[in-house]
Amino acid sequence: MNSVAKNKTMKxxxxxxxxxxxxxxSNAQDLGKIDADxxxxxxxxxxxxxxxxxxxxxxxxxxxxQRADELSKTFDAVDVSKMxxxxxxxxxxxxxxxxxxxxxxxxxxxxxxQRGHFMKLSNNMYALVFNxxxxxxxAYLQYCPMKKASWLSDSKDIRNPYYGDxxxxxxxxxxxxxxxx
Amino acid sequence: MKFLTTMIFVAILSFVVSAQNVVxxxxxxxxxxxxxxxxxxxxxxxxGQIPAPTLTFTEGDIAEIHVKNNLNEESSLHWHGxxxxxxxDGVPYLTTTPIVPKGTHVFRFPIRQxxxxxxxxxxxxxxxxxxxxxxxxxxxxxxxxxxxxxxxSDWTDESPHEVxxxxxxxxxxxxxxxxxxxxxxxxxxxxxxxxxxxxEWQRMNAMDVSDxxxxxxxxxxxxxxxxxxxxxxxxxxxxxxxxxASTYFWLQFAGSHLSxxxxxxxxxxPVEVDRMLIAVAETFDVIVTIxxxxxxxxxxxxxxxxxxxSLWLGSGEKVNAPVLPKLKLFEGMKMMNxxxxxxxxxxxQQMDMNEVMYEETTPxxxxxxxxxxxxxTLNYAMLKSxxxxxLNPNAPVRELKFRLTGNMNRYMWSMDDxxxxxxxxxxxxxxxxxxxxxxxxxxxxxPMHLHGHFFRVLNGQGDFSPLKNVMDIMPMEENVIExxxxxxxxxxxxxxILYHMMAGMGRVFSYENSPPNTQIAPTKKNWxxxxxxxxxxLHGMFNISAQSNGIxxxxxxxxxxxxxSTKFHFNPKHGLESENKFGRxxxxxxxxxxxxxxxxxxxxxxxxxxxxxxxxxxxxFEYTLPMFVKAEGRVxxxxxxxxxxxxEDLALSKRLRFNAMWNTDKEYEIGLKYILSKRWQLSGxxxxxxxxxxxxxxxx
Numbered sequence: 001m002n003s004v005a006k007n008k009t010m011k012x013x014x015x016x017x018x019x020x021x022x023x024x025x026s027n028a029q030d031l032g033k034i035d036a037d038x039x040x041x042x043x044x045x046x047x048x049x050x051x052x053x054x055x056x057x058x059x060x061x062x063x064x065x066q067r068a069d070e071l072s073k074t075f076d077a078v079d080v081s082k083m084x085x086x087x088x089x090x091x092x093x094x095x096x097x098x099x100x101x102x103x104x105x106x107x108x109x110x111x112x113x114q115r116g117h118f119m120k121l122s123n124n125m126y127a128l129v130f131n132x133x134x135x136x137x138x139a140y141l142q143y144c145p146m147k148k149a150s151w152l153s154d155s156k157d158i159r160n161p162y163y164g165d166x167x168x169x170x171x172x173x174x175x176x177x178x179x180x181x
Numbered sequence: 182m183k184f185l186t187t188m189i190f191v192a193i194l195s196f197v198v199s200a201q202n203v204v205x206x207x208x209x210x211x212x213x214x215x216x217x218x219x220x221x222x223x224x225x226x227x228x229g230q231i232p233a234p235t236l237t238f239t240e241g242d243i244a245e246i247h248v249k250n251n252l253n254e255e256s257s258l259h260w261h262g263x264x265x266x267x268x269x270d271g272v273p274y275l276t277t278t279p280i281v282p283k284g285t286h287v288f289r290f291p292i293r294q295x296x297x298x299x300x301x302x303x304x305x306x307x308x309x310x311x312x313x314x315x316x317x318x319x320x321x322x323x324x325x326x327x328x329x330x331x332x333x334s335d336w337t338d339e340s341p342h343e344v345x346x347x348x349x350x351x352x353x354x355x356x357x358x359x360x361x362x363x364x365x366x367x368x369x370x371x372x373x374x375x376x377x378x379x380x381e382w383q384r385m386n387a388m389d390v391s392d393x394x395x396x397x398x399x400x401x402x403x404x405x406x407x408x409x410x411x412x413x414x415x416x417x418x419x420x421x422x423x424x425x426a427s428t429y430f431w432l433q434f435a436g437s438h439l440s441x442x443x444x445x446x447x448x449x450x451p452v453e454v455d456r457m458l459i460a461v462a463e464t465f466d467v468i469v470t471i472x473x474x475x476x477x478x479x480x481x482x483x484x485x486x487x488x489x490x491s492l493w494l495g496s497g498e499k500v501n502a503p504v505l506p507k508l509k510l511f512e513g514m515k516m517m518n519x520x521x522x523x524x525x526x527x528x529x530q531q532m533d534m535n536e537v538m539y540e541e542t543t544p545x546x547x548x549x550x551x552x553x554x555x556x557x558t559l560n561y562a563m564l565k566s567x568x569x570x571x572l573n574p575n576a577p578v579r580e581l582k583f584r585l586t587g588n589m590n591r592y593m594w595s596m597d598d599x600x601x602x603x604x605x606x607x608x609x610x611x612x613x614x615x616x617x618x619x620x621x622x623x624x625x626x627x628p629m630h631l632h633g634h635f636f637r638v639l640n641g642q643g644d645f646s647p648l649k650n651v652m653d654i655m656p657m658e659e660n661v662i663e664x665x666x667x668x669x670x671x672x673x674x675x676x677x678i679l680y681h682m683m684a685g686m687g688r689v690f691s692y693e694n695s696p697p698n699t700q701i702a703p704t705k706k707n708w709x710x711x712x713x714x715x716x717x718x719l720h721g722m723f724n725i726s727a728q729s730n731g732i733x734x735x736x737x738x739x740x741x742x743x744x745x746s747t748k749f750h751f752n753p754k755h756g757l758e759s760e761n762k763f764g765r766x767x768x769x770x771x772x773x774x775x776x777x778x779x780x781x782x783x784x785x786x787x788x789x790x791x792x793x794x795x796x797x798x799x800x801x802f803e804y805t806l807p808m809f810v811k812a813e814g815r816v817x818x819x820x821x822x823x824x825x826x827x828x829e830d831l832a833l834s835k836r837l838r839f840n841a842m843w844n845t846d847k848e849y850e851i852g853l854k855y856i857l858s859k860r861w862q863l864s865g866x867x868x869x870x871x872x873x874x875x876x877x878x879x880x881x
Contacts, residue, residue, distance in 0.1 A: 093550030123544045123553050130546035143543050145536035148555045150543045169519070172512045172537035176372075 031090060031131050035082040039180060042134035045074040049125050050154055052105070056118055059164035061109045068105035068114075075099060090131055097124045115162050119149040126152055133180040141175040150174065203243045206236050208258070210280075210302075210312065211251040215336075217397040217404070222338050225252070225302075225310040231402045232332045232424065233300070233314025240295040240321055246288040248280055255279040258288070259303040259632075260316060261462065262446050262650045265290040267670035268700045270632055272303050274711040275671055275689065278700045279304065295320045296446025297420040297464040299332070305714075306341035306426075308679055313424040318446075326468070328418045329408055331492055333459070333481050335428040336397040344393055345680055347859075348592045349720040349739075352880075354859040355394035356387065357835055359487050363387035363510050364832035373511035379518045382807045384772065386589050387832070388517060388624050389510065390535060391485040392680065393427050398483055398490040409496040413474045417494060418442070419467045423459045426679040429484040429626065429653075432457050433502040436477035436494070437470040441559060445649040447635065450565040457559035458484065458530075460628035460653035462677035471495045478502045503556075506540040513538040517624060520657065527658045529561035529640045534656065561660075562640045564647040570637050571644040572665050577613045579666075585654065585676070585686070587623040588770050593684055593741060594623075594676065598769055600685025600741060601675075602716035606708070609666050610693050616663040621654045627676040627686065628653045634672065636664040651677060669695040671703070685715030685741075716741055723881050726864045730874025731755075733866075742766055744774070752871050756784035756792065764803075772805040780817075840866075854878060 052067035075095055080088060101121035105114045129135050129152065143150045147162040158171040213226040227233035238244055250256045257279055259271035269290040273279035280286045295318045302312035315330045337344055347354065356362045368377035380387070400406040411417055423430060432439065438453040443466035451468070459465055459481075471477060475497040482489040482505050493499070516537045527534075536542055544553035587594045594600070609615050617636075621627060628651050635648040639661040654660050675687030689712070691703075701707050723736035731752030738745050742765055749759035764776030780797040801815025806826075813825045825844035833839050836856040843849040852866030865875035 090549045097550060120552070124550070126544060127546040127549050131549060141543055143537070145534060145542075146532050148536075148542065172516060174509075174512075174537075174540065174543045 031087050032084055034087065034132050034134075035079075037079055038082050038087075039132060039134050041074070041078045042128060042132045043136050044077065045071060046125070046129055046135055046139070046152070048074050049121075049152065052118070053122075053151055053153065053161045054159075056111075056115060056161035057159045057164070057168070059111060061111045061114055064111075064114050065106050065109050068102045072099055072102045072106070075102075087132070091128075094124050094128045098128065111164075118151070118161060119147075122149070122151040126150065130177060135177050135179055138179050139177040140173050141177070142171050143174045144171040146170055201243060202239070202241070203245050204238050205245040205247070206234070207247045207249075208233065209249040209251055210256050210258075213311070215311070217336050217399070218338050220338055223310070223340075225307055225312050227312060227314060230314075231311040232334065233312065235315040235317060235330060236300065237317045237319070238292045239319045240292055242292045244288065244290055244292055247285060248288065249285045250280040250282060253282050255281055255304055256307060256312070257302055257304045258300055258312075260288070260290075260298070260300050261630075262296075262298040262464070263290070263292075263316065264294055264633065264635075267633065267668065267672070267698055270672070271300075272632065272673050274701060274707055275673060276632075276698060276701060292318055294318060294446065295323075296443055296448075297330070297422060297466055298446050299422045299424055299462075299464065301424065306345060306679060306683065308424075309335075309337065309341040309344070309426040315420070315422055315424075317420065326416060326418045327411065328420060329492075330401070330420045330422070331406075331479070331481075332401050332422045332424050333428075333430055333490065334399045334402075334423075335393075335395040335425040335483070336399055337393065338396045341426070341679075345683060345718075346720050346722070348392055348680055349718075350722045351386070351590055351592065352722075352859070353387075353830070353832070354856070355392065356389060357856060358394040359389060359391075359485055360507075360835070361387070361389040361485065361510055362832050362835045363514060364834050364837070366832075366834040366837075368511060368514075371509075371511040373514060376511060376515045376518055378808075380514055381809060383518065384770070384805060384807060384809060385517065385624075387510075388513065388589070389485055390508065390513075390538075390626075391428060391483065392592075392625075394487070395428065395483070398428065398430075398481065398488060400481065400490045400492050404490055406492045407476075408492065408494055409476070411471045411495045413471055413495075415471045416468055417471065419469060419479065419492075420464065421459060421467055422464045423461055425461050427461060427681075429461060429628075430459050430481040431484065431486075431505060432459055432465075432467070432479070432481055433505075434467075434469045434477065434479045435500040435502040436472045439559075440468040441564075442466045442468055444564055444647060445635070445651055447648045448567055449647050450567050450645075452559065452563050452565075453557075454559040454563070455556035458653075460626065460651060460677075462628050462630055463649075463651045463653070469494070475500050503541065508535075508538040509540065510538060527655065528660050529638065529658070530653065530655060531560050531562050533558070533560075561638055561647075561652070562642075564638070564640065564649075565642045566645045566647045569644040570646050570648055572614050572637070572663065576665070577610075578663075579609060579613050579615045580618070581607065581615065582618045583620070583688070585619060585621045585623055585627050585629075586769070587625065587681075587686070589624065591766075591771050592680070593771075594681040594686035595684075596686060596688055600715045601687045601689075602685055602713045602741070604688055604712065606671065606689045606691035608693050609690050611666055611669065613666050614663055615666050615690070616661065618659065618661050619652075619654055620659045621656055624656050625678075625681075626653055626655050627681065628678065629674065630677045631662075631664065631674045631690075632672045633668055634664045634666075636662040638662055666692065668692060670698050671695075683715060683718070721881075724862075724878055726876055726878040728864060728866070728874035728876030730866075730868065730871040733868075750868070750871070754785075755870055756782065758782045758784070773802065775802045776800065776815075 048071045055063035101117040104117040140153045158169045160167050160170050208227050213224050214221050215224045257271050257273040267276050270276040298316040300316045301308045315332050368374045433456045441452050476493045476495045477500050479492040480502040486505050542555040583596045586598045630651045637646040669692045671691045675682045721738045726733040733750045735748045745763045747761045751757045759781045762776045762778035764774045767773045777800045782795040798818040799815045803813040811827045827842040829840045831839040838854045841851045850868040855863040862878040864878040867873050
């Protein structure tokens with residue numbers, strides 16, 4: 001009888017899951033259609049950002065410095081001519097801030113300094129990816145209640161970039177960005 | 182010279198005379214009715230008011246308070262946070278004579294402190310029904326600052342005894358009302374189905390940050406209070422008191438930072454924050470600034486964020502405080518599932534694990550390019566006394582350690598796994614420093630309150646550690662407090678969540694070689710009567726289903742350790758079967774119980790169409806397995822063994838519950854219930870002896 005019970009439970013769960021997935025509401029706030037090339041270019045920035053994040057998880061300030069430089073270079077490759085006016089304005093604001101924090105991480109190899117700027121960089125990176133729908137795979141906004149800071153990750157698992165080994169799995173997923181299609 | 186001496190003498194004399202100023206209040210406790218939810222409900226009031234009248238004194242006064250009890254039950258009033266002679270503390274059967282029905286009691290004590298305090302009934306659950314008020318003591322040289330008292334409270338239309346019974350029976354109707362069931366369906370939606378299984382595998386119930394559903398939250402007895410007289414640029418000191426039975430509140434102000442200047446009546450170095458959480462029974466003095474000629478919201482949001490209550494300051498266009506988004510309960514579930522992995526030491530609210538459930542701590546991505554910092558929240562490590570609070574370094578130190586413990590499933594709350602009824606008085610000696618290390622081994626916060634003393638919270642501020650009489654302790658935190666044992670007789674130390682206190686989460690500190698209390702003789706009889714309140718409580722429940730395939734019933738009566746239960750089903754063709762048990766629960770989580778009982782069955786004898794009665798005596802045990810599957814083994818008087826597995830109330834959706842049972846007598850049952858209201862459910866099941874059926878269930 002247990003198996004019958006389990007089957008019934010599973011069926012109900014599947015039914016509920018399917019219903020709920022269909023009623024999932026997408027976010028209405030929008031910059032309009034994003035050019036596919038722009039999405040790809042910003043997607044490349046996100047990939048580099050993940051590498052930067054991983055170097056901070058590993059507490060490697062040398063690599064972090066390099067990755068920050070690489071991140072700035074990915075911004076050079078973003079083709080502004082393929083953006084609408086609204087997109088250009090948004091990009092303009094974010095690019096300026098992102099470059100500033102990337103520069104700091106690149107130039108000063110003190111880990112605490114780098115992590116301080118990574119905090120701001122992550123908030124703007126989140127806005128960038130969110131508004132330009134630039135993630136090709138699901139992206140997760142994660143949050144550390146101890147540092148009171150967020151970061152983006154391509155995995156649900158927590159690998160905290162703010163403390164290194166001490167607090168590796170401290171944090172939680174706060175938001176999920178569905179992959180762009 | 183002589184003249185000068187005379188002048189000084191006269192000055193001192195007049196000072197002494199003015200210090201002997203007797204301030205008298207007459208209070209009458211009586212029934213009243215209120216309407217906070219659209220329905221008129223019974224409540225309790227003092228002088229017809231909820232909250233009770235604000236009692237105002239000046240340091241140095243003598244308080245004389247005449248209390249008349251017009252109820253048909255005993256009552257009491259406790260002066261919370263006030264330093265006073267033991268007999269004036271107002272804890273019935275421990276320090277003070279209970280005020281009998283229609284009786285009067287006079288309290289008289291000198292006021293030797295200043296600040297924001299409160300008072301409330303200390304008799305059973307009366308506080309929840311309205312017996313609380315502000316107790317304000319002005320300094321002799323109170324700074325000239327506009328001041329307003331903000332007394333927060335929670336209101337339920339139910340009787341508090343019904344609330345307590347529902348909590349004891351783990352009825353999840355409050356979770357439905359609060360949208361906090363965390364069913365499998367909702368878990369699937371949130372992508373947390375694995376976490377839900379993990380949680381139930383670990384035999385943990387769905388957790389929320391609060392237990393009770395409240396119909397209203399109140400500021401000075403109103404859902405909304407308005408004080409329009411304040412103008413742009415004015416600073417206002419709010420004396421905020423949390424007089425709730427079980428609600429923590431987030432405090433936010435729309436116009437400025439909150440400048441915290443006192444905690445539990447005692448001044449602290451001013452500290453500016455964006456928001457703060459006030460624990461049950463705490464008080465904070467907070468200075469806010471009205472920035473312009475508009476009306477600004479001072480909002481108190483219960484920790485579970487189900488609704489809020491506000492005070493509006495100033496006049497003009499309304500400016501709202503930020504709305505706190507709903508809690509992400511499944512993130513909280515994941516955190517709790519993972520908690521056992523974390524070994525880090527947390528203390529003094531510095532790391533709020535609940536933050537994983539707060540949306541407002543991460544940036545809003547639509548606000549492009551705007552800088553974001555999470556709101557600055559007050560924690561205990563930020564509190565610092567303006568003067569040294571160092572205790573006598575030569576005093577002997579008595580080190581005490583307590584684990585705060587509980588069993589959410591049975592709603593039992595205790596210290597070191599023992600409720601008050603199983604404890605003895607903790608003996609201390611006058612002149613020593615009592616240092617208490619508290620570890621919270623439960624999943625809930627506990628506001629621990631000490632009567633008649635202030636303790637230092639050893640929060641890292643050294644000699645300037647702040648003084649408090651309530652300390653909130655979060656899950657998994659270890660906090661240390663210490664106090665100067667400078668009193669005599671017996672003082673209560675307990676969790677101030679009313680339903681936790683009533684479940685026995687408390688201890689009594691007793692001074693050795695004290696003169697006897699003049700109102701409550703320190704006899705074994707009085708002590709037993711006082712401490713056994715949690716043990717005396719009996720909780721009953723029953724449900725009965727009338728379905729097309731028969732009638733099914735279940736009833737239970739239990740206290741902390743024993744239970745009596747009956748289960749029966751009836752169908753005209755098969756007759757009546759009933760199973761009656763008496764048992765005892767064991768273990769910290771009470772996952773194990775042993776029982777004796779009997780079955781009384783009346784069924785048709787197939788051979789000759791005769792009805793016959795059958796009696797079966799049995800004994801056995803039951804153990805709760807992972808996923809809350811109850812495994813029961815029993816042997817009856819004929820030597821037959823039966824093994825049974827049962828799972829009840831598995832939440833498929835917010836209101837849909839599943840249950841299943843199977844045993845070695847080849848009986849099995851599966852069923853579904855849809856919860857319509859606290860009392861009524863639609864139910865349907867398949868029981869292999871009766872077949873399919875559907876109908877209604879009444880649940881008490």
